Amino acid sequence: MTDPTRKRWHPQPAEELRSTMHGSELMEIYEFPCCGKQFGLNEKDVNSETLSQVRPDGCEDLPG
Numbered sequence: 801m802t803d804p805t806r807k808r809w810h811p812q813p814a815e816e817l818r819s820t821m822h823g824s825e826l827m828e829i830y831e832f833p834c835c836g837k838q839f840g841l842n843e844k845d846v847n848s849e850t851l852s853q854v855r856p857d858g859c860e861d862l863p864g
């Protein structure tokens with residue numbers, strides 16, 4: 801069982817792979833090198849929060 805109160809994270813910061821047009825919006829595609837998980841962000845939504853390594857889909861438990 802995973803502890804739902806335990807935070808998950810990606811130990812390596814997301815890297816930008818490429819930009820792509822999604823309709824009229826510019827999307828930035830990022831990848832976490834630790835596990836290869838990719839996600840897309842509207843370029844307007846790219847900030848330290850949306851690029852946080854602490855995410856529910858993290859591949860490891862947050863230490864500490």
Ligand SMILES: [Zn+2]
Pocket residue numbers: 809810811812832833834835836837858859860
């Ligand atoms: Zn990861």
